[in-house]
Amino acid sequence: MNTLVKNAFDIERLHSKGTLKAPYQKKDKNYMYIYDNQKNTIQYITSSFTRLTGHPQREVTRLFLDNIIHEDDLSYFYKCEEKSINFMNQHSFEDIFNYILIYTYRIKTLKGNFIRILQESQALEIDYNGALSKTLITHKEIEDYVSRPFDDFKIYDKSQHTYIDHNNCYNLTKREIEIVTLIKKGLSSLQISESLNISNNTVRTHRKNILSKSNCNSFIELVKKLSY
Template identity: 50%
Template sequence: MAKKIENEKWQELFQKQSSKMNEKTDPLQPDLIDNYYFIYDCVENEIAFVNNAFQTITGYDNKTFNLDQLIKIIHPDDLDYFFKCEEKDLEITNQLMFNQHFQFLFSYTYRIVKANGEVITIQQKCQAIEVTTQGHLSKTLVTHQIVDDYKVRPANDHKIFDKTRGIYIDSDNCYNLSNREFEILTLIKAGMNSAEISDKLNISKYTIDTHRKNILNKTNASSFLELIHRLSFAEF
């Protein structure tokens, strides 16, 4: 039974929804459902919600679905790949703060085993939907899209899409910095100014200043003090 609210205009709009108007006449079409989603709570380390399409596609009960079951239904040959991709994603999300989390969409494919024993391939897409007041990731929306006629996993299967710039980026370099920009960023972190970097690299100070501006633009940072505080330089 749908909940009735006091506002008459909203109630009128609710009654006009196709799902409401046709709820008694619409035929069931489970074969047309090709994806499901769930919400992962990163703080509590649990699946907070699973939509009904999960049960329609996999045959498992969406009300009892949890992380242990997710791992159990992954094809044994794809489990190591699953963990490697999750580890890559974690290395990047651990560097991000506040709205930066909403900038990226992470995706890769693997196989799962349905309740009836059938093996299907899904593409997993994950994006942030909530961060803590400290700026750390707290909830993600995870979508599983069925991939038909899937045969061989391509080399670039693991992808990170930058929604702000509308481009796919290198999973080992979430800000898509060039080698020169990496080099300059490392020297800035070491405490060198533009003139000192210019002398060390034997390129003009003007070029160094241009690279500095590009680095700040790519990382959406207002200053290098902010950027250095934000980033882990372990990979540099």
Template identity: 35%
Template sequence: MDKKNLDHPKKQHPLTQVWNSYPDFFQNSSTSVLPVPSIERIIGEIFAAGQFYYYVINFADSTLCNHHENILSMHGFNKYPVHLKEIIDLIHPDDLEFVMEAERMCIEKMMEINGFDYQQELKSSYCFRMRTAKGNYELFHHQALHTYKDENGKLLQTVNIHTNIEHITHQNSYTVLLSGINGRKDFHQMQWINNNKTSAPSVIFTKREVEVITCIAKGYSAAKASDFLNISEETVRTHRKNILKKADCKNGSELVKKAFEWGYL
């Protein structure tokens, strides 16, 4: 096997099949010790509408480090997982095909928009079921942020954040999002078409409305959303009122549930 392939001799996992299909961006053999990402900055770029954890993936060998302690209790681990395969093994078998395709869709969308030039300002997200400490499968929301690249632009490290959203919804939209962070306004919504479990959302939101919904999901006040979006508080309130009416929702909690089910979060 080519030593540059993103694989581990004893810990193979199916995502390497996807990543190795894009050697110009993902294959690397770096063994250098990378600095710990700024978790404070990363948490500021995500929303966690429930209990969550994070971990760092080193792409040279798919090893994990810098775990959040919640990963132990949420999945019943006795010790921190050291390889991505241990996380992949938690995914519901029926969702694994979607996870692989979601990764492929994100990579190909980045190629389409020349997103590798600003990859560290893009976040990918989608949902899948994972086995929990209780022994059952529950719906998790996955977010990935790219933290380090080498001098040739190849990805070295990513931070993944998993949030249990079973208390919000059991319905997976099988939608993949590639969105901007750090002030970028990218928003690309992609639907997995190789399934018959979903239908198109009954409501179409504008780009600005999606930004407001994201702020609502993060629990932002009108004042904080105003600062974040650089619009007035009154405009935020107007958008919120119109969004709730458009979605036929009584409150923010009901809106977040529908936004997940319609693939906007």
């Protein structure tokens, strides 16, 4: 079993010390919780949840958190959740700990007003079969955020200290993307070389590099991953 912290209650200690930080984290304006992916439950949430939202910790369930999302943001929230799952499914269990998945939406406080929060999700633990079992989620209030762009979904690569294009999650070059597009259309290497006016050997080299970057054994596997 691989895990980011020793146990759930380390979260409160590390959070209060400021040890666990994501790109946008700000003290006293955020809270963290552990989501059990396999049981669909909230395992633990930091006490700052109550200070920020007014809601008691004891009321927190996954359904409760879904129910306090602004109704106009629900479809966007579920769309981002789907993107997050698909992105994680495209990577090996060794790699998923490198990424933080980020987007914003509004939640309702106990007083009845709405605040915009920025959600940052990162893999916390995998089980013995390599499946994601727990996720660490941070919610940070965005005080000066008036409106959200149409799509503010981002992926932060902790190992590279930079954001990546989630539409190009394997960081393929422009030429490699062109080749993948033609492969998805059913073109052979020879047809691709003729279409792009490059040699067949160059196409083979690109194909080899694409499989290496995507950690796939075949293009059938790659196309299946990209179809999510």
